[in-house]
Amino acid sequence: xxxxxxxxxxxxxxxxxxxxxxxxxxxxxxxxxxxxxxxxxxxxxxxxxxxxxxxxxxxxxxxxxxxxxxxxxxxxxxxxxxxxxxxxxxxxxxx
Amino acid sequence: xxxxxxxxxxxxxxxxxxxxxxxxxxxxxxxxxxxxxxxxxxxxxxxxxxxxxxxxxxxxxxxxxxxxxxxxxxxxxxxxxxxxxxxxxxxxxxxxxxxxxxxxxxxxxxxxxxxxxxxxxxxxxxxxxxxxxxxxxxxxxxxxxxxxxxxxxxxxxxxxxxxxxxxxxxxxxxxxxxxxxxxxxxxxxxxxxxxxxxxxxxxxxxxxxxxxxxxxxxxxxxxxxxxxxxxxxxxxxxxxxxxxxxxxxxxxxxxxxxxxxxxxxxxxxxxxxxxxxxxxxxxxxxxxxxxxxxxxxxxxxxxxxxxxxxxxxxxxxxxxxxxxxxxxxxxxxxxxxxxxxxxxxxxxxxxxxxxxxxxxxxxxxxxxxxxxxxxxxxxxxxxxxxxxxxxxxxxxxxxxxxxxxxxxxxxxxxxxxxxxxxxxxxxxxxxxxxxxxxxxxxxxxxxxxxxxxxxxxxxxxxxxxxxxxxxxxxxxxxxxxxxxxxx
Numbered sequence: 001x002x003x004x005x006x007x008x009x010x011x012x013x014x015x016x017x018x019x020x021x022x023x024x025x026x027x028x029x030x031x032x033x034x035x036x037x038x039x040x041x042x043x044x045x046x047x048x049x050x051x052x053x054x055x056x057x058x059x060x061x062x063x064x065x066x067x068x069x070x071x072x073x074x075x076x077x078x079x080x081x082x083x084x085x086x087x088x089x090x091x092x093x094x095x
Numbered sequence: 096x097x098x099x100x101x102x103x104x105x106x107x108x109x110x111x112x113x114x115x116x117x118x119x120x121x122x123x124x125x126x127x128x129x130x131x132x133x134x135x136x137x138x139x140x141x142x143x144x145x146x147x148x149x150x151x152x153x154x155x156x157x158x159x160x161x162x163x164x165x166x167x168x169x170x171x172x173x174x175x176x177x178x179x180x181x182x183x184x185x186x187x188x189x190x191x192x193x194x195x196x197x198x199x200x201x202x203x204x205x206x207x208x209x210x211x212x213x214x215x216x217x218x219x220x221x222x223x224x225x226x227x228x229x230x231x232x233x234x235x236x237x238x239x240x241x242x243x244x245x246x247x248x249x250x251x252x253x254x255x256x257x258x259x260x261x262x263x264x265x266x267x268x269x270x271x272x273x274x275x276x277x278x279x280x281x282x283x284x285x286x287x288x289x290x291x292x293x294x295x296x297x298x299x300x301x302x303x304x305x306x307x308x309x310x311x312x313x314x315x316x317x318x319x320x321x322x323x324x325x326x327x328x329x330x331x332x333x334x335x336x337x338x339x340x341x342x343x344x345x346x347x348x349x350x351x352x353x354x355x356x357x358x359x360x361x362x363x364x365x366x367x368x369x370x371x372x373x374x375x376x377x378x379x380x381x382x383x384x385x386x387x388x389x390x391x392x393x394x395x396x397x398x399x400x401x402x403x404x405x406x407x408x409x410x411x412x413x414x415x416x417x418x419x420x421x422x423x424x425x426x427x428x429x430x431x432x433x434x435x436x437x438x439x440x441x442x443x444x445x446x447x448x449x450x451x452x453x454x455x456x457x458x459x460x461x462x463x464x465x466x467x468x469x470x471x472x473x474x475x476x477x478x479x480x481x482x483x484x485x486x487x488x489x490x491x492x493x494x495x496x497x498x499x500x501x502x503x504x505x506x507x508x509x510x511x512x513x514x515x516x517x518x519x520x521x522x523x524x525x526x527x528x529x530x531x532x533x534x535x536x537x538x539x540x541x542x543x544x545x546x547x548x549x550x551x552x553x554x555x556x557x558x559x560x561x562x563x564x565x566x567x568x569x570x571x572x573x574x575x576x577x578x579x580x581x582x
Contacts, residue, residue, distance in 0.1 A: 008456070015414060015459045016421070017452055018431070018444030030514055031457060037515060038403035041473050044480070051475030052482060054303050054333070055531030055556070056290050061332035075196035079425035088423055093435045 001032035098123035099259040100579070103316040104343075106262055107164045110157070117157070117167030121150035121211055124169040128213065128260045131582050136235050137245075137255040139174050140181050141214035149211040156209055164319055164343075166209030171261040173252045174215040175222050176307070177296040178202055185298050186218040186230040186248075189420050189427045189446030199296020200331065201265060201307045201324040208323050213261050216251030220448045221417065222267055222300045224248050225275060225520040228511055229450045236507070237280060238580040239546055243504040246276030246520075249310065253280040256310045257580060263311040263320050269300050270405050271499075271524025273308030274536040278499030278549025281538045281578065283317045283566075284310045288556045289531035290335040292321075293328030301412040302333075304405075304528040313576050314567040317535060318342035321559060337557060345560045346567045353387035355565060358492030362398035363523055368501035375540035375548045376498045379569065383496070386568055393492060395484040400477050401526040406518055407461045407474035408529070413451075414458030420446065453514060478529050485530040489555040494565045497523055499536040499549035523551065532556045537566045538575040547575075 008028045012019045019027070073086055082089040098106065098120050109115045125143045132138055146169065153167035172178060175185045177195035184190045198206065205212070219229035227235045227250025235250045237243040238258040245254040249266030253276035256264050266273040268286035277284020286308045297307055309320035322343060327336040359380055364373050384390045422428035422442035431441035447455070461470035488495060501522060510517040527534050534553035541547055552569070554562030570576055 003460075007460075011456045011459050011463070013440075014463065015455050016418075016436075016439040016443055017447070017455065018440035019452075023449075023452075027453060027456060030453060031460070034406065034457065034515055034518075035460075038407065038470070041400060041403050041407075041477055042469075044397075044400065044477055046473060046476035046480070049476040049479050051472055052478040052529075053475060055482060056333060056335065058290075058333065058335070063329065071196050076424075078196055079193055081422060081426075081428035090423055091430060091434045091438050 001028060002035045003028050003032045097127070099127040101262065102312050103164065103168050103262045103319055106168055110167045111162060117150040117153035117211060118147060120167060121146050121169050124213060124261060131258050132260060134236065134241060134582070135238055135254050135258050135260070136233050137216050137251040137258065137260055138171070138214045139184060139186070139217050139232055139251065142181070145180070146211055146213045153209050153211055161209065163208050165205065165323055167211060168262050169211045169213050170205065171213050171216045171252055171255045171264040172202060173249050173264070173266045174218050175267050175298045176202055176265060177298065178212065178215065181215055183215065183298070185222070186220040186232060187446065187448065187451070188231045189442070191427060193426055195296070197296060200293040200328045202296060204324050205265070216255055216264060218251055219248035220451050221298070221413070222248040222269055222272055223413070223450050223454055225271070225517055226510065227251060228507065229448060231448050234507060237504045238582060239281060240504065240544070243506055243546070244279070246279035246500070246504065248272040249284070249308070250276045252310050253277050253282055253284065256280070256282045256312060258582060259579070263309065263316055265324070266308045266310050267297055268306050268308040268528065269304045270409060270528050271521040273310060274524050274534065274549070274551060275500050275521060277310055278536040279504040279547060281547030281575070281580070282310055282312060283314055283535060283537050283576065284308060285317045285321060285535035286527065286533060287321060287325060287559060288533040290333055291533065291557065291559065292325050293331040293334045295328055295330040299416040301409040302416060303412060304409055314537065314563060314570050315343060315346060318346055318563050340560050342560060342563055346563060351387045352383060352565065352568050355388045355494070356492040357383050357388045357390045357565070358393035358488055358495045359390060360393050360395045360398065360488070360495055360497060362395050363497035368498065369503060369542065371542040372498050372500070372502060372548050376496070376550050379539040379550050380496055382569060382572055383565065386572060391492065393488045393495070395488060395526065397477065397480045397484050398526055401481055401529060402518060402522055404474045404477045404481060404529060405525040406457065407470050408478065410454040410458030411461045411471050412458065414455045414462065417451070417455055450514070481526055482530040485526070485532055493561050495553040497551045497553065499523060499551045503542045503544070503546035503548060527553060533559045534562055535566055537570060539573070540575060
């Protein structure tokens with residue numbers, strides 16, 4: 001397989017996903033099969049081809065720096081799993 | 096005919112004439128939902144009382160002198176679009192119960208036009224899928240055969256339109272998610288050009304590919320809905336500042352297809368596709384020729400690479416877009432050992448389904464140090480080649496015709512264990528999202544099992560009017576779009 005178990009665990013860590021051992025094994029297999037299929041892209045010579053990040057000609061669309069209406073603090077906190085004193089509360093960061 | 100079977104334009108005319116009230120129309124549609132949705136399961140959220148309140152408001156607005164083609168018309172909204180008065184789950188447990196504090200721009204425009212929003216329709220989780228089987232809640236069934244999928248990810252919207260559970264619907268299309276379910280459910284599904292419609296309030300999956308799309312029973316209705324939602328939005332800097340034509344009026348301008356150049360890309364008629372699909376779409380092309388179109392074979396040589404390009408770019412963008420689901424500000428939170436970091440991984444590990452996790456990991460890998468050039472950058476370069484194929488083709492033809500899906504609706508469970516097999520369901524729709532042009536799927540026949548077959552009419556970027564005119568001419572010469580599933 002293209003991906004090792006360690007690689008899958010590393011990717012899961014980068015993506016902040018807690019996976020069970022069974023999931024690691026399953027995704028190792030499935031992702032390897034998928035990536036294997038994608039090897040066909042290497043057939044194409046793209047040396048002189050610019051990448052397309054967006055199909056639109058727009059770049060750095062700006063507006064005037066004018067204050068307008070906004071979402072209220074109450075609205076922003078309305079879906080909070082935990083909130084206190086107008087702030088989101090979270091578990092402590094362990095170092 | 097019961098009111099829930101009317102097209103939007105028919106309903107609009109009768110509402111205008113005072114033959115029916117918005118409340119009566121809503122009641123008929125609600126009764127239909129109550130009669131069939133236990134079997135179809137198109138809706139994730141449906142509130143009859145709230146729909147009737149909206150209908151009453153629409154009737155009051157009409158009495159006060161307002162008009163407008165959507166005033167009082169009952170529609171459904173895919174659950175990836177933010178609605179402040181209804182939950183927005185994106186088919187995921189990680190957003191179970193989430194109530195956005197704002198409406199998506201397209202929802203706001205529909206409300207301003209007086210549409211009655213019946214509810215939110217089912218979707219593959221975060222719009223990732225081709226069958227609606229990836230919804231964390233349940234699978235929607237195809238009204239034409241309840242053992243089969245409606246397609247995805249806008250399967251709920253497509254099934255709802257096909258089953259008469261709304262007169263029209265909004266969906267989203269990142270790799271085919273409006274067109275493919277429309278094809279499998281025998282309705283019209285349109286994906287606008289990238290930048291034609293605002294993405295503000297469309298929960299982001301792949302930001303350079305996502306577009307809000309419309310689903311309806313016929314081409315005129317699709318044109319109408321597109322006209323309501325299209326146009327520049329200051330809150331979406333990727334929405335283009337280009338005028339929105341009157342798409343409905345534009346349909347009436349053409350009589351026959353004389354002078355219209357139709358291209359048929361050879362790469363879309365391949366081994367491995369269902370023979371009835373291939374033959375039916377070719378027969379539809381003959382109808383276009385009979386209507387006066389000049390038909391020619393063209394080539395989009397990089398079509399076969401669309402699948403790996405899409406399944407590298409979309410997951411890469413998704414891995415960034417879905418990083419926000421971390422249990423801090425909204426949605427599911429799962430506390431675990433390891434403080435804040437433990438909360439992130441446990442929340443996401445629990446809250447996301449398998450396909451979402453697969454795509455996040457695929458994207459993370461493609462963007463990671465050491466692999467970025469070989470995967471993500473390479474995919475972006477091949478994307479340029481795919482876009483160039485379309486640009487060159489549109490220099491010599493006005494529209495392109497292709498099948499929407501390689502097969503008709505497959506059985507529930509048939510492809511869930513093989514992700515790659517599921518991805519292959521989208522081979523005919525992916526390229527359009529990568530190139531950014533527009534197109535719609537229209538019903539063009541049925542297979543021997545009475546399952547709908549869809550045909551894509553593709554136009555150049557911001558050429559929706561061209562694609563709609565060709566689709567409309569085809570529709571007027573046929574009656575596939577008038578058939579309804581027996582429920």
